[in-house]
Amino acid sequence: MFARSALVARGSATSQVGRIQLRFFSHLPMSIPIKLPNGLEYEQPTGLFINNRFVPSKQKKTFEVINPSTEEEICHVYEGREDDVADAVNAADVAFNNGSWSNIDPLQRGNALYKLAQLIEKDKDVIASIETLDNGKAISSAKGDVELVINYLKSAAGFADKIDGRMIDTGSTHFSYTKREPLGVCGQIIPWNFPLLMWAWKIAPALVTGNTVVLKTAESTPLSALYVSKYIPQAGIPPGVVNIVSGFGKIVGEAISTHPKVKKIAFTGSTATGKHIYQTAAASLKKATLELGGKSPNIVFADADVKHAVENIILGIYYNSGEVCCAGSRVYVEQSAYDELIKQFKVASEAVKVGDPFDENTFQGAQTSQNQLNKILSYVEIGKDEGATLITGGERIGDKGYFVKPTVFGDVKEDMRIVKEEIFGPVVTVTKFKSLDEVVEMANDSEYGLAAGIHTLNINTALKVADRLKAGTVWINTYNDFHHSVPFGGFNASGLGREMGAETLENYTQVKAVRAKLV
Known part of the structure; x- marks a missing residue:
């Protein structure tokens, strides 16, 4: 299957030295069958998810995904690079500007998110098992994560037609009001400890407010986000609204953070990386939210x-x-x-x-x-x-x-x-x-x-x-x-902004003031 290979050290290691991650140039199919340890079987997408399709990366590079419980290879997935990020951002930008998502009746956006939650709910046993396989967490914890994902998507769907501004009384000579509008293309970078939950925490508020998304999965745990993304078109979400690029932080994460068409960055991960992303976002005046480390x-x-x-x-x-x-x-x-x-x-x-x-x-x-x-x-x-x-x-x-x-x-x-x-x-x-x-x-x-x-x-x-x-x-x-209705986020070096609850919607909207003189 592999035309040629390259060995690239990534810091994860064998029991004594350091595990070498295999990265290949290949013709990997867009999905491969996987049998889970509990006997469930499913088709694992391996491509990047751009414009509602799974596609190979431009350079046809792949990287291996490891089972932390056995140290054995699960599969390979395609590795995104800068040119793949450019494709994903362009798709998201077109989708935002054509109004297929941002300008529709907000209730339609809410209905699509709710349907996405229902599709995940029907497949929750497989999804929880994928999370356990890829991340190593206990299946009981993974099932709890999936329930939180379902509940949060449903909760976020309920905000769709409740994002509004206010009328301001400035006297009889003018009509003044505010409205909340989406930002545009949102770059999102999620961690490996809660891969699916962080996927939901990121995409739900972005989508319900009318934005489009380019999201990078963690390189060690890309499988669940790729799998559930197959439900995006089935939920009625148009092409280009959600795009998933698997890859490495120094390449894909950096490309998303610096892309001029990306208007906002949302990151969950270490405080050190968060500081770098914040500085990068500041250079182009991107809005940024950061959910970082803790010592609680x-x-x-x-x-x-x-x-x-x-x-x-x-x-x-x-x-x-x-x-x-x-x-x-x-x-x-x-x-x-x-x-x-x-x-x-x-x-x-x-x-x-x-x-x-x-x-x-x-x-x-x-x-x-x-x-x-x-x-x-x-x-x-x-x-x-x-x-x-x-x-x-x-x-x-x-x-x-x-x-x-x-x-x-x-x-x-x-x-x-x-x-x-x-x-x-x-x-x-x-x-x-x-x-x-x-x-x-x-x-x-x-x-x-x-x-x-x-x-x-x-x-x-x-x-x-x-x-x-x-x-x-x-x-x-x-x-x-x-709880899906209670906001979560930190003070000080633990970050900026909030996940979940009504508070997170502020992270994905901007206020426009309109003042009309009455004649």
């Missing part, structure tokens, strides 16, 4: 239900294998409750089922890449070297697949790297505190500000602390508790 505090007061708090800490740090930007990776426990909580938390951490992500009883699947596994294990060594006490975990599980034990550090100091830096894995630090003022100060002592958790039976304490925490989302007696 999870606070437990002495009056909290310890068992319930431990359950929420587990969900906060081990859910999705800890690869969550808002993971509750810094736990603060009131001094009098510390010993009991550590005792229960250690037992609960060691009881977390880690392994085959297609096992319905698995809670923590594989890390998404060898790179990420190596990073997590390196931070375990950093924590030991810094003098923290390793309470449990800190080891790789097996020699095949990117699995790691849930890891808890105690006796930490606030200036330790494992407390300050985002690890993006199932590693948590636990610290004592004596007073409300002390824990608020420690919780806020971070460059980030994405999320926080508070556990207490005293609603007055909960609300006082929530008001003082510098975080975009505060969960009380729960954690990682998302």
